[in-house]
Amino acid sequence: MANIDALNEKFEHQPAEAILRWAFEHFDPRRIALSTSFGAEGLVLIHTLVSMRLVPCIFTIDTGRHFPETYEIWDEVVRRYGLAIECYSPSPEDLSRLLAGHGPNLFYESVELRKACCRVRKVLPLQRALRDTDLWISALRKERGRDVRVVAVELEESPVLSGGEAGAHLIQGIGAGFVPRNYAAAVVDEVIRFSSADAIATARAIARIRCGKCLRVCPTGAINLRRPELVRQPVPLRLGRERHEAHPASPTR
Numbered sequence: 001m002a003n004i005d006a007l008n009e010k011f012e013h014q015p016a017e018a019i020l021r022w023a024f025e026h027f028d029p030r031r032i033a034l035s036t037s038f039g040a041e042g043l044v045l046i047h048t049l050v051s052m053r054l055v056p057c058i059f060t061i062d063t064g065r066h067f068p069e070t071y072e073i074w075d076e077v078v079r080r081y082g083l084a085i086e087c088y089s090p091s092p093e094d095l096s097r098l099l100a101g102h103g104p105n106l107f108y109e110s111v112e113l114r115k116a117c118c119r120v121r122k123v124l125p126l127q128r129a130l131r132d133t134d135l136w137i138s139a140l141r142k143e144r145g146r147d148v149r150v151v152a153v154e155l156e157e158s159p160v161l162s163g164g165e166a167g168a169h170l171i172q173g174i175g176a177g178f179v180p181r182n183y184a185a186a187v188v189d190e191v192i193r194f195s196s197a198d199a200i201a202t203a204r205a206i207a208r209i210r211c212g213k214c215l216r217v218c219p220t221g222a223i224n225l226r227r228p229e230l231v232r233q234p235v236p237l238r239l240g241r242e243r244h245e246a247h248p249a250s251p252t253r
Contacts (some may be wrong), residue, residue, distance in 0.1 A: 036085070038070055156195045
């Protein structure tokens with residue numbers, strides 16, 4: 001096998017098709033696997049491989065926590081391309097032990113429990129999926145993870161995340177001094193503030209609803225943090241079980 005650094009240099013400016021073609025020339029296609037979570041990058045890879053008539057084993061991890069839209073896309077991919085997509089799920093025994101003492105939403109309680117949940121729902125199924133694989137193709141972009149900034153959002157009336165005093169506000173369902181149990185201040189680069197009025201106006205514009213319990217400050221932060229090049233594109237948001245689009249034509253600030 002060629003040196004990894006040399007291969008990276010060779011393919012640095014090559015199109016994806018050249019890299020995929022090289023992989024199928026140097027590995028047994030029966031031992032090549034493509035993982036997908038049905039995101040944009042993974043679907044591009046599937047389409048590219050089908051167009052090249054190079055179809056490896058394709059698998060997905062069903063954590064049991066997917067949104068309905070994920071299953072809809074999965075079904076559409078199978079019907080459109082005529083593919084068999086293998087599914088790996090958490091072991092029932094592991095999942096039962098995980099949930100026994102903490103319930104289904106344990107990942108909100110602490111970082112340790114979030115990692116335990118990911119191990120059972122994602123890591124262990126992935127290990128099973130890759131057991132007989134020599135080459136794993138994934139949809140992780142090279143630039144993903146670089147220059148990532150973690151931004152927390154808080155209310156001006158109750159700026160507890162940045163060390164301020166807890167205060168009354170208009171957002172129902174969130175106490176004056178509420179801080180999520182899994183909030184990790186050490187990884188936060190910036191805390192930004194918005195008023196209750198901004199949050200409510202934004203949520204109403206997004207969801208076209210008047211129900212106070214669905215209103216949150218996060219959509220306001222999402223719209224204001226959008227990249228300039230996406231300024232005219234809608235920002236997808238999920239409130240409860242429904243998906244809505246925020247159209248930046250009506251900014252709050």
